[in-house]
Amino acid sequence: ISNKLLSPHPPSRLYPWSLKSWAQLLRSPQMKQVGRIIRVPARMAATLILEPAGRCCWDEPVRIAVRGLAPEQPVTLRASLRDEKGALFQAHARYRADAHGELDLERAPALGGSFAGLEPMGLLWALEPEKPLLRLVKRDVRTPLAVELEVLDGHDPEPGRLLCRARQERDFLPPGVRREPVRAGRVRGTLFLPPGESPLLIVPVSGCGGGCLYHSSSFSLCLSQVKGPGVGLLGVSKGGELCLSMASFLKGITAAVIINGSVANVGGTLHYKGETLPPVGVNRNRIKVTKDGYADIVDVLNSPLEGPDQKSFIPVERAESTFLFLVGQDDHNWKSEFYANEACKRLQAHGRRKPQIICYAGAGHYIEPPYFPLCRASLHALVGSAIVFGGEPRAHAMAQVDAWKQLQTFFHKHLGGQEGTIPAKL
Known part of the structure; x- marks a missing residue:
């Protein structure tokens, strides 16, 4: 949506609130008002980037970054995996994008959740079982554990809509062994x-x-x-x-x-x-x-x-x-x-x-x-x-x-x- 003429009439008292709500809904960079014309940049799609991507060894650190967010947009990152018996382990952390709509877990501290502070690998080591008293154990090392990473909108107790996701398989048996x-x-x-x-x-x-x-x-x-x-x-x-x-x-x-x-x-x-x-x-x-x-x-x-x-x-x-x-x-x-x-x-x-x-x-x-x-x-x-x-x-x-x-x-x-x-x- 761009160069959209919203109204020919003077704005009401609800006008500033409606613009703010609309901007949050679109999750685009801050809209600019020129006269009575509201310029709204095209909606950007968030992307979750993992390095290395796809597959790596479990003991290898992974760099997690998000691109295409709104400036200073609040988001929640969530990691989950299931063990070989299907038991669910999850962790989450709240973050805020920088002024360019980017988020890099090597530079951005977690604002709360399963952990806080600068913890690039926190979404893995902070995993907790859905059911108490379970320990994450890998019995068959020939198969990887698949980690699902999701980026969710907002910081509410129940985060908002899903913005993007990625999956990484983490191996336990190096090639050739x-x-x-x-x-x-x-x-x-x-x-x-x-x-x-x-x-x-x-x-x-x-x-x-x-x-x-x-x-x-x-x-x-x-x-x-x-x-x-x-x-x-x-x-x-x-x-x-x-x-x-x-x-x-x-x-x-x-x-x-x-x-x-x-x-x-x-x-x-x-x-x-x-x-x-x-x-x-x-x-x-x-x-x-x-x-x-x-x-x-x-x-x-x-x-x-x-x-x-x-x-x-x-x-x-x-x-x-x-x-x-x-x-x-x-x-x-x-x-x-x-x-x-x-x-x-x-x-x-x-x-x-x-x-x-x-x-x-x-x-x-x-x-x-x-x-x-x-x-x-x-x-x-x-x-x-x-x-x-x-x-x-x-x-x-x-x-x-x-x-x-x-x-x-x-x-x-x-x-x-x-x-x-x-x-x-x-």
Whole structure:
């Protein structure tokens, strides 16, 4: 609509209000009045721009920008995805376009919503489940997670009409990586083999439960693929504890990254050849309840430094591995910082190399790859109820970005690769 003659008569008292409403409706730049002629530029179509567009790896940052808005137009950006079971995760943030009708999340701070401030990747790390107690988990890494991004008009509690949208698929398996299932006895696992003859082999260990380390056939299969000097272990939570045990009892492990792991055996007796590690004791009377009604179990486990519970302490002094401990200081699953420090003391007391410990203020229990949303609370397999895992969303997100870089640098250094030569890919 341009050069439109609105009325030959003098404007009424409603005239200024009607012009403002009309301009908002059209979402065009500010209209100009020349005499009785109102000049309204042609309506501009908003466009959502993603860089990289289309498809990328999950740990890769994305630049989000919007073009074609009205000057200083208020808008709401919304991100959503569904996990492999169809559960919905969403985040939103309110923004205001600049004087040119443009919005760039690398320069424009969020004015509120799921987060506030300058957070270019906030729409991913601030994702929250529609239903409580769900954690975003990717089980089949052969398929991407699709993120839907929408730009909505206005800042009202219920944003206005849809202005534009875009979709990005975020991958977990880089091109060329071979995925080979491991089936050996009662051992179940998967080998992810990079193209070429990479010297790096890293065994990620996760899960919550006991284990028997004498089933080492899968470990032998891993060793047959190694072209470098050894194997790296990467474990989170119970997996971190199992990595400590593997490094202590098994040969050929060169480097291990322990993310919020326990230095005591937890949950069930661990067997290796003729040796056993009993589980550390628990006292459920030490469970606290948060204001949200979730269990806080951070004080439930007994100290592995006292009484009969000393037998549950993993003999880390036997390990020939170099260790990196990544610790969330707001971990409420257990006392991860205490465990890392005690492992360090035990190693140094026996003349072993001092491990590296990196602590993250405000980070919770599940420190995952960059941009995974914080899991504040969820069901715990051993406890049998919902527990709080701790963490503050922004601090946790920043910790994940740094931890991802730190663990890759660590593995490059200690597994024979050249530091910084391998790109940060899942």
